[in-house]
Structure formats: structure tokens, C-alpha cells
Amino acid sequence: MSSPNLIKSILKSRNVNVTKSNFDEDYAFPRHHLPKVLKDDNKTPLVLVACGSYSPITYLHLRMFEMAQDHFKEKEEFELMAGYYSPVSDGYGKEGLAEAKHRVKICQLAVESTSDWLMVDSWESRQEQYQRTAVVLDHFDHELNDIGGGIKTSKGERKKIKIMLLAGGDLIASFGHPGVWSPEDLHHIVGHYGCVIIERTGTDVYGFLLSHDVLYEHRMNISVIKQLIHNDISSTKVRLFVKRNMSIKYLLPNPVIDYIYEHGLYKAKPDTTYST
Numbered sequence: 001m002s003s004p005n006l007i008k009s010i011l012k013s014r015n016v017n018v019t020k021s022n023f024d025e026d027y028a029f030p031r032h033h034l035p036k037v038l039k040d041d042n043k044t045p046l047v048l049v050a051c052g053s054y055s056p057i058t059y060l061h062l063r064m065f066e067m068a069q070d071h072f073k074e075k076e077e078f079e080l081m082a083g084y085y086s087p088v089s090d091g092y093g094k095e096g097l098a099e100a101k102h103r104v105k106i107c108q109l110a111v112e113s114t115s116d117w118l119m120v121d122s123w124e125s126r127q128e129q130y131q132r133t134a135v136v137l138d139h140f141d142h143e144l145n146d147i148g149g150g151i152k153t154s155k156g157e158r159k160k161i162k163i164m165l166l167a168g169g170d171l172i173a174s175f176g177h178p179g180v181w182s183p184e185d186l187h188h189i190v191g192h193y194g195c196v197i198i199e200r201t202g203t204d205v206y207g208f209l210l211s212h213d214v215l216y217e218h219r220m221n222i223s224v225i226k227q228l229i230h231n232d233i234s235s236t237k238v239r240l241f242v243k244r245n246m247s248i249k250y251l252l253p254n255p256v257i258d259y260i261y262e263h264g265l266y267k268a269k270p271d272t273t274y275s276t
Contacts, residue, residue: 022099022101023100023101023104023122023126024101027122027123027126029121029123029143029147030084030119030120030121031119031148032119033082033116033117033118033119034047034081034082034144034148034151035081035082035151036151036152037151037152037153037154038079038081038151038152038153038154038159039079040079041153041154041155041159043076043077043078043079044077044078044079044159044162045078045079045081045150045151045159045160045161045162046072046078046079046080046081046161046162046163046164047080047081047082047083047084047140047144047161047162047163047164048065048068048080048082048083048084048163048164048165048166048196049083049084049086049136049137049140049163049164049165049166050064050065050083050084050085050086050165050166050167051086051088051124051133051136051165051167052085052086052087052088052171053087053088053092053094053096053097053103053235054085054087054088054103054106054107054235055094055096055097055098055103055235055239056098056103056106056235056238056239056252056256056260056265056266057085057103057106057107057110057235057252057256058233058234058235058238058251058252059231059233059251059252059253060231060232060233060234061085061110062110062111062114062115062118062253063231064166064168064198065083065115065118065166067198067225067227068080068083068166068196068198068225069083069117071196071223071225078162081117081151081161082117082118082119083117083118083119083166084118084119084120084121084140085107085111085118085119085120085121086120086121086123086124086125086136086140087100087103087104087107087120087122087124087125088100088124088125088130088131089124089125089126089127089128089129089130089131090125091127091128091129091130092130093130096235096236096239096266098265098266100122100125100126101125102259102263102265103125104120104122104125105259106256106259106260107120108120109253109255109256109259110252110253110255110256112255113253113254113255114253121140121143123136123139124136124139132185133165133185133189134184134185134188134189137163137165137188137189137193140163141163141193144161144163145160145161148161162193162194163193163194164193164194164195164196164223165189165190165193165194165195165196166195166196166198167195167196167197167198168197168198168200169197169198169199169200169205170200172195172197172205172208172215173208175208175212175214175215176208176211176212183214186214186215187214187218190214190215190218190221190222191214191217191218191221193221194218194221194222194223195221195222195223196222196223196225197222197223197224197225198225198227199224199225199226199227200227200232205224206224209222209224233251238251238252238266239266242260242265242266242267243266243267243268244268248260
């Protein structure tokens with residue numbers, strides 16, 4: 001198998017990143033919640049990255065990070081330092097996808113009003129073309145370790161930050177869909193970085209890991225977290241509620257709800273048909 005660095009260079013060479021200019025501010029990688037010094041030098045510093053549409057972000061998306069935080073509190077190997085949302089670009093072309101600048105803003109409003117350790121990175125959102133998850137994780141590795149130099153230990157040394165993908169069981173199930181994910185990307189995502197999976201209602205993640213060759217090969221680099229309180233809030237249903245003029249209160253943080261209504265997101269499009 002190719003080395004991670006070789007795969008990383010190949011992945012980057014396949015993507016010509018053209019940045020969009022319709023954001024209100026210039027791009028800067030967010031670091032404001034990153035600790036300056038590792039608390040326990042014996043642990044591996046860890047950052048979680050969640051990629052997705054976030055159209056809109058819901059309390060389930062926020063809960064995923066909290067469940068992961070509880071999980072890693074029980075582990076002696078890692079020190080979880082921060083988490084990032086990386087909203088997909090408009091180039092993804094998914095139905096119901098609000099404009100990238102709006103999705104980034106509502107994610108920012110959500111974390112600013114609810115969290116002291118989560119951040120939103122808009123690099124992926126600013127790209128004209130859809131960026132594969134493997135490339136997005138390489139971007140975080142570059143920002144945190146190549147540019148940021150990792151994190152200081154109590155002795156003043158630098159330690160590389162481990163990056164893992166945080167995902168729901170539905171996204172992991174898509175790993176098995178023919179033509180959606182290349183084996184090269186899966187080896188890079190799960191083998192080189194690692195994956196934390198939140199098991200959703202009705203998904204058999206362990207059974208899927210057993211049946212999938214690439215995931216089974218890297219099973220030691222995968223953590224599966226069960227939901228103790230089932231939460232099935234979906235962005236799709238939230239968009240439908242807005243379209244039908246139904247309440248979305250208590251499904252999303254209030255600042256997100258206010259922004260959606262203020263900017264008219266997810267409203268039903270006017271019927272342009274007419275009779276002659």
C-alpha cells in the first residue's frame with residue numbers, strides 16, 4: 001500500500017482549488033478554541049472534524065460532538081482538544097442546499113451560542129468544486145500540524161495533533177455504495193486519520209464494519225459510539241417544516257432559527273406556472 005504522504009500528495013494534485021468570493025470576510029483558519037498546551041503529555045492530542053451539508057445544522061449535529069467528548073473522557077490514549085464543522089461547498093449540488101455563506105454562518109451561530117470548544121472552518125465551503133473528505137482532512141492536517149506546528153507539551157516540545165473524522169452511521173453506510181467512495185480515499189480517511197462513528201437508530205455499524213473489507217482492515221482506527229438517548233432530528237425534516245410554515249423551535253438553537261427566518265431560507269418557491 002502507498003505511504004500516507006504519497007497518497008496525500010496524490011489527493012491534493014487531483015484538486016485545483018478555486019476559492020469563492022461571495023463570503024463577507026476573507027478566509028482565516030479558526031484557532032480561538034485550540035488549547036496552547038497539552039494537559040497530559042502522555043496522551044495523544046486529538047481534533048475531531050465533522051463534514052456535512054448542515055442545511056441547516058441541528059441539535060443532533062451538536063450532540064454528536066458531546067457524545068464523542070464523553071467517549072474520549074473514558075479513554076486514556078487521547079486528549080480531545082477541539083472539534084470543527086466543515087460545511088460542504090455549493091459544488092456538492094445537493095437538493096435543499098442553502099448557499100454556502102449562509103450554512104457557514106448558521107453553524108457559527110450554533111457553536112457561538114452553545115459551545116466553548118467547537119469551531120467552524122469555511123475552507124471547504126469556499127471552494128468552487130466539491131472537495132472529497134480525504135482532501136478536507138488533509139487541509140486540517142496542514143493547518144494544525146504543518147502551519148500550526150501541532151501543540152506544545154508541558155516541557156515545551158511540539159506534539160503532532162491527530163485528526164479523526166466524526167460521522168454518523170448513515171455516512172459510514174455510504175462507504176459501501178458502489179462508486180461513491182474510492183478505496184484509495186477510504187484507506188486514507190480511515191487508515192491514516194481514523195473515524196469516530198455515532199451509531200444512529202436503525203443502523204448496524206458493527207455488522208457493516210465486519211462486511212466491508214477496507215473498514216475491517218482499519219477497524220482498530222475506528223471508534224463506534226452508541227446513542228444512549230435516541231435523537232433523529234434531520235435537516236431534511238427541518239427544511240420541510242419551514243416550507244410548510246410549521247414550528248422548528250427546540251430543534252435548532254434560537255440564533256439559527258432567527259437567521260433562517262431573517263434570510264428566508266428553505267421557504268417554498270413561488271409557483272411560476274400559469275394557465276392560458
